[in-house]
Every structure is written in structure tokens, then in C-alpha cells.
Amino acid sequence: MLLTEFDPTEEAVINPWNTHLPAENCPETCISIFSHHLLQRIAEVMDAKPLFPVKDANGSWPVYEASYKGNRYALFMARVGAPACVGDFEDLIAMGVKRIILLGNCGVLDKSICDCGIIIPTLALRDEGTSFHYAPPSDSIPVNRRYIPEFQAVCKEHGYSYVTGTTWTTDAFYRETKQKVAARKAMGAVCVEMECAAMQAMCDFRKVEFFQFLYAGDNLDHPQWDPRSLSGLSRLSDKERIALLAFELADQISRSTNP
Numbered sequence: 304m305l306l307t308e309f310d311p312t313e314e315a316v317i318n319p320w321n322t323h324l325p326a327e328n329c330p331e332t333c334i335s336i337f338s339h340h341l342l343q344r345i346a347e348v349m350d351a352k353p354l355f356p357v358k359d360a361n362g363s364w365p366v367y368e369a370s371y372k373g374n375r376y377a378l379f380m381a382r383v384g385a386p387a388c389v390g391d392f393e394d395l396i397a398m399g400v401k402r403i404i405l406l407g408n409c410g411v412l413d414k415s416i417c418d419c420g421i422i423i424p425t426l427a428l429r430d431e432g433t434s435f436h437y438a439p440p441s442d443s444i445p446v447n448r449r450y451i452p453e454f455q456a457v458c459k460e461h462g463y464s465y466v467t468g469t470t471w472t473t474d475a476f477y478r479e480t481k482q483k484v485a486a487r488k489a490m491g492a493v494c495v496e497m498e499c500a501a502m503q504a505m506c507d508f509r510k511v512e513f514f515q516f517l518y519a520g521d522n523l524d525h526p527q528w529d530p531r532s533l534s535g536l537s538r539l540s541d542k543e544r545i546a547l548l549a550f551e552l553a554d555q556i557s558r559s560t561n562p
Contacts, residue, residue, distance in 0.1 A: 329399030385501035427500035
């Protein structure tokens with residue numbers, strides 16, 4: 304298969320640094336959220352200001368500056384789907400981002416995970432195409448190699464329980480058939496999303512720090528699909544509090560790297 308033809312050469316025909324120059328005053332840590340409703344709420348709460356845009360064929364996507372506990376962070380809306388998500392972060396890395404904290408909704412394959420429950424992936428099943436251009440072929444990739452203990456401490460401090468486990472990254476959410484759900488559950492997956500494996504592979508390739516956590520949305524571990532809080536406006540206040548955990552993690556990292 305073509306996806307087995309991994310080429311580790313760093314220099315490509317077109318590179319992100321060919322099209323994006325370093326941005327002035329770009330924060331090194333970027334906190335990114337998939338939901339535009341949630342991002343707007345966080346930007347309002349933190350009085351975030353636009354810094355510069357990331358531009359592509361689909362439009363212009365603002366990068367905000369958000370201040371939290373005396374530190375500056377980039378705040379950005381991640382695109383849904385591995386190719387778009389990875390492409391934008393390739394550009395942001397070229398512009399100066401060195402650490403990415405990503406959070407978003409996921410479907411659960413284990414009905415015991417409560418609605419809006421926090422999941423910390425430790426392994427991602429590579430059922431997408433993008434990661435195979437950044438890492439040698441394999442069924443899975445270890446994720447969140449750094450900062451799991453720090454994030455677990457943040458969750459405990461703020462009264463949040465969490466689940467750790469395998470996530471299933473897929474390109475095609477309308478092709479999550481009952482047979483595939485059963486097969487991925489048999490491989491140990493507790494949830495499903497569309498970006499984690501690809502983002503980890505890209506960040507490994509670019510030597511950028513990456514951490515992703517998820518909050519549970521729809522339930523696939525049910526005779527009939529249960530959307531629960533999948534809607535962006537559903538339980539928005541709860542999701543806002545969950546998103547603030549990303550800033551708490553960033554603060555922990557900042558204090559450990561700049562004592």
C-alpha cells in the first residue's frame with residue numbers, strides 16, 4: 304500500500320517555512336480548542352486579543368493572545384480532521400509555536416465513561432492517512448509522552464476524575480460501523496476522534512511538545528447512537544471549566560520550566 308512508503312526526509316518540495324515566516328511576539332505555547340462556541344467563550348472570559356491570522360484556501364483563522372496567571376499563550380481554533388488540523392499547526396510551528404495543548408470532544412466506546420468525562424489518551428490507533436507521512440507505518444502510536452502526571456495532578460486539584468487509555472483516530476466518522484467499533488474496542492480503544500494520531504506523529508517529526516486530552520461526547524457503545532452532549536452548545540459551561548484545565552496545565556509547565 305502507498306501509505307507504507309514512509310519517507311523520513313525532513314525537506315519536502317513545499318515546506319511550511321516556505322510560506323509562513325516567524326510571527327512577531329508569537330507565544331511558544333498554543334492552547335487549541337476544536338469547538339468554535341467554546342473557543343469564543345474562552346476568548347471572552349480571558350479578554351483575548353487577535354495576534355495574527357493563519358491563512359489557507361478556506362479562509363483566515365485568527366490566533367489570539369490569552370493571558371493566564373501572568374503568562375501569555377496563543378489561543379487557536381483547531382480544524383476538524385487530521386489533514387486540516389495538522390496543516391494549520393505546521394504553519395503555527397513555522398510561525399513560532401513550540402508546544403501544543405489540544406483539547407476536544409470525542410465519541411466513547413465505553414458507556415461507563417460519563418458525558419463530558421475527561422479522557423487522557425496514551426495510545427492512538429492510526430486509522431487515518433496523515434500520520435503515515437510523519438512516522439513509519441504501524442497500527443498505533445504512543446501519545447502524550449510528556450505531561451500526563453502533571454495533567455493528572457491538575458485534574459485531581461480541581462476535582463475531576465479521568466480515564467486513561469487508547470483512542471481510535473479515524474478520517475471518516477460516517478464510516479464508524481458497528482463491526483469497526485467492535486474491532487477497535489477489541490484493540491483496547493475507549494474513545495474515537497479524528498486527529499490525535501496525526502497530531503502526535505507530526506509533533507514528533509517536528510520535535511514539538513504535544514499534549515491532548517479529550518472530553519466525552521456521543522456514546523457509540525449503545526444499540527443506537529446516543530449524541531449526549533455532542534452539540535457545541537450543549538453543556539457549554541461545563542466544557543468551559545474543562546477547557547480551563549488546559550491553561551492550568553500550561554501554568555504548571557511554565558512554572559516547572561521557569562522556576
